[in-house]
Amino acid sequence: MNNTIYLDNAATTRVKSEVWSAMQPYFEAQYANPASSYTSAGEINAEVERARQTIAAFLGAEAREIYFTGGGSESDNWAIKGVASALKAKGRHIITSKIEHHAVLRTCEYLEKNGCEVTYLDVDDKGFVDLEQLSAAIRPDTVLISIMFANNEIGTIEPVKEISAIAHAHGVLFHTDAVQAYGHVPINVNELGIDLLSVSGHKINGPKGIGFLYIRNGVRIDPLIHGGSQERGKRAGTTNVPGIIGLAKATELAAATMDARSEYERKLRDHLIERVEQEIPYVRLNGDRERRLPNNTSFCFRFIEGESLLLLLDQFGICGSSGSACTSGSLDPSHVLLAIGLPHEIAHGSLRLTLSEENTKEEIDCTVDRLKKIVERLRSMSPLYEDFKKKEARQ
Amino acid sequence: MSQVTEYSQKVMDHFMNPRNVGEIENASGVGTVGNAKCGDIMRMYLDIDEQGIVRDAKFKTFGCGAAVATSSMATELVRGKTVQEALGVTNRAVMEALDGLPKVKIHCSLLAEEAIHAALWDYAEKNHLTIDGLKPPVNDIDETEAFYEMEK
Numbered sequence: 001m002n003n004t005i006y007l008d009n010a011a012t013t014r015v016k017s018e019v020w021s022a023m024q025p026y027f028e029a030q031y032a033n034p035a036s037s038y039t040s041a042g043e044i045n046a047e048v049e050r051a052r053q054t055i056a057a058f059l060g061a062e063a064r065e066i067y068f069t070g071g072g073s074e075s076d077n078w079a080i081k082g083v084a085s086a087l088k089a090k091g092r093h094i095i096t097s098k099i100e101h102h103a104v105l106r107t108c109e110y111l112e113k114n115g116c117e118v119t120y121l122d123v124d125d126k127g128f129v130d131l132e133q134l135s136a137a138i139r140p141d142t143v144l145i146s147i148m149f150a151n152n153e154i155g156t157i158e159p160v161k162e163i164s165a166i167a168h169a170h171g172v173l174f175h176t177d178a179v180q181a182y183g184h185v186p187i188n189v190n191e192l193g194i195d196l197l198s199v200s201g202h203k204i205n206g207p208k209g210i211g212f213l214y215i216r217n218g219v220r221i222d223p224l225i226h227g228g229s230q231e232r233g234k235r236a237g238t239t240n241v242p243g244i245i246g247l248a249k250a251t252e253l254a255a256a257t258m259d260a261r262s263e264y265e266r267k268l269r270d271h272l273i274e275r276v277e278q279e280i281p282y283v284r285l286n287g288d289r290e291r292r293l294p295n296n297t298s299f300c301f302r303f304i305e306g307e308s309l310l311l312l313l314d315q316f317g318i319c320g321s322s323g324s325a326c327t328s329g330s331l332d333p334s335h336v337l338l339a340i341g342l343p344h345e346i347a348h349g350s351l352r353l354t355l356s357e358e359n360t361k362e363e364i365d366c367t368v369d370r371l372k373k374i375v376e377r378l379r380s381m382s383p384l385y386e387d388f389k390k391k392e393a394r395q
Numbered sequence: 396m397s398q399v400t401e402y403s404q405k406v407m408d409h410f411m412n413p414r415n416v417g418e419i420e421n422a423s424g425v426g427t428v429g430n431a432k433c434g435d436i437m438r439m440y441l442d443i444d445e446q447g448i449v450r451d452a453k454f455k456t457f458g459c460g461a462a463v464a465t466s467s468m469a470t471e472l473v474r475g476k477t478v479q480e481a482l483g484v485t486n487r488a489v490m491e492a493l494d495g496l497p498k499v500k501i502h503c504s505l506l507a508e509e510a511i512h513a514a515l516w517d518y519a520e521k522n523h524l525t526i527d528g529l530k531p532p533v534n535d536i537d538e539t540e541a542f543y544e545m546e547k
Contacts, residue, residue: 303432307459311410324434324459333434346429381416381463383438383455384442 002318005363009203009295010152010180010354011321015246016205022249023207026254028240029342035230044241051248058255059197060188061214067231068244071180071211074224076103076146078213078235079175079196082221083109083144091141097121098339099156102150103198105335108146119149125341126288127156131166138170138254149181149197153323153336153352154287156295157185158304164193174217177297179211180205183254184262190242195219201243206250208241261357262294266356268364271298275368279322280375286337286350297353300342303379304349305334312374318367323350339375345384402460403494409464414471426532428514429506435462439470443518444451447478454510460502462487465507468492473511478502478518484511501528 006014032038034045048061058064069075084094084137096108098120107242109116118176119137121129127146138145145167150157160176175196178187183204189197197294199216203206216236250279254261273285282302301309306324313320323334323346332338333347378383402410420442429436442451452470456463468489470540486504490496496504513532519525522530 079490303457305462308410308463311407311460315411343431344434346432348434381455382414382457383436384431384457386418386455388437 004319005359005367006319007148007353007355007359007363007367008319008321009354009356010293012202012208013205013356014358015202015207016250016253018253019206019249023242023246026245031243034241035228048239048241049245051244051350054248055251057374058251060190060213064219064232065189065214066181067215068135068240068247069207069211069214069235070237070240071202072101072177072198073103074099075198075200075211075213076177077107077200078144078224079215079221080104080107081111082143082224083173083175083196083219084116085221085222087143089140090114091143093119093139094144094146095119095121095134095137095172096144096146097123097158099123099127099151099153099336100146101152101179104146104148104177108321123156123339127151127154127286127336127340128288128291129158129163131162133168134163136235138166138172142170143170145172145332147174147176149176149178149187149295150293151287151336152180153290153334153350154298154340155180157181157224157286157291157293157355160194161192163193167195168193180293180296182366183258184295185253186236186258189214189216192281196221201247201250204250206252207246208237209242210240210247212247241344257357264357265294265355268359268361269294269297271361272353272355272364272368275365276371279368279372283375284346286340286342288331293354296352297354298335298352301348301349301351301375302346303382303388304375306350308378309349309351312377313370316370318370320353322352347349398496399496402464403496405492405494406461406496408466408500409467410460413454413463413467415467415474417452417490419451422514423454424514424516424518426510426515427507427511428461428532429458433458433502434458435503435506437466437506439466439511439514441481441518442476443513446471449476449478449481452514456521458503458506460547461496461503462506464493465489465496465503466510469507469511476506476518478515481511482515482526482529484508516547523544 010301034043051062052066056066112118147163164174175194177198179200195216200211223234225236284300286298306322310322323337337347419442422440423443424441427438427451438455440453444450454466454470456466472484484507490504491509
């Protein structure tokens with residue numbers, strides 16, 4: 001990916017060379033199954049447990065509360081289906097929000113077809129969950145509240161501590177999808193009162209296909225994957241040793257650099273936002289200005305469509321993403337942008353640029369320069385812009 | 396999901412270098428189709444002479460890469476044709492001329508066909524003509540004014 005400006009770090013990140021070096025021996029030299037009984041397997045098992053310890057320490061958790069999975073989607077599926085199943089005698093009601101990742105939303109829709117009831121909370125125009133609506137939605141048969149830590153499209157960081165306090169005041173478990181937040185903002189599961197937390201490795205310069213679910217001691221949950229006795233009998237499947245080692249290494253690096261990295265990304269992010277808002281007319285920033293992920297920007301450019309924007313950016317080697325219908329694979333634009341109250345037409349013109357510590361100010365400036373011209377060009381082709389300008393001239 | 400890898404070279408060419416973008420002043424017929432809700436709006440301008448020949452065609456489109464490419468190709472296909480021939484430019488013809496479209500983008504070619512029909516309908520109305528086989532266009536353009544009023 002030479003000469004590209006990669007601004008899609010919320011989609012995935014590059015595996016860092018330190019991470020790759022840490023993983024490599026477990027593909028070739030130390031390939032034994034850690035569940036086996038010979039010496040080499042035991043050594044590998046000890047490494048896996050050390051990795052578990054590293055991750056637990058980062059979250060203020062205990063090692064035995066970390067359960068490795070195949071990634072964020074599996075963790076979300078497991079948390080919700082597993083708790084719904086284990087607590088079905090207590091009740092079958094789940095509360096979530098309208099802006100969750102599809103791994104949560106589709107899981108909830110699946111459970112609705114199988115006897116559960118789900119309340120989908122509204123969010124305000126910045127993407128924050130309404131805490132009063134949350135309190136009012138809790139019923140005697142509510143078993144789980146699942147609200148994401150930070151939104152993947154608009155970067156809004158939810159009031160997790162307040163949400164968990166409300167959940168616990170009513171004796172309800174709290175799950176959070178922290179796939180976008182982990183390694184980017186401080187998370188302490190005890191201080192924040194989190195019972196279950198989903199994480200994916202590839203969003204923090206770790207490998208794809210590995211993640212974990214944090215499950216607080218004492219939380220009742222049924223397995224999602226049945227089989228062998230790996231992960232203390234809760235998640236079957238041969239241990240993904242290289243993945244786990246890579247995830248732990250990525251966590252270690254993320255923990256060590258978080259403060260300085262976030263500070264750098266925040267500056268870059270705010271520079272990008274400032275230039276776009278000052279130099280491109282008819283644009284809006286989606287999400288909150290303060291309580292947002294350090295690396296997230298999300299804009300809607302009026303009168304133009306997101307896929308066209310992405311295709312033209314791509315011609316200049318600039319990688320971003322959009323919540324337009326054309327890129328979401330359906331006729332509707334992003335459910336997140338609709339949930340914050342944007343009309344379809346505006347939501348179609350969305351662009352998400354998510355940064356990393358590897359991006360430079362020069363790259364951001366180059367991106368804005370290109371973006372200005374591209375937006376101008378697409379607007380000159382847009383019948384909506386034509387109508388708008390004609391109407392403006394008449395007034 | 397990026398469509399870049401799924402678009403034919405011709406689609407990318409007509410997206411990157413669209414033919415006949417713009418407006419025609421005092422056009423013989425103008426048609427706008429699609430709706431912003433679905434993310435595609437096409438407007439086609441036709442200049443038709445006394446002999447009923449399409450002398451010029453221009454377009455403006457709000458939409459994805461395929462929407463731009465199909466609009467561009469549609470203008471190319473109707474230029475120089477008689478009104479009756481232009482009416483015969485189907486979505487299939489547009490699609491074939493572009494070496495195909497990804498399945499999820501086929502509706503864009505339908506929109507291009509509708510845009511031609513809408514512009515022809517406008518031309519027929521203005522000139523009190525009846526064109527065999529031409530139906531009135533459907534258009535449904537969302538207003539977003541209310542949203543911006545609310546934001547102020």
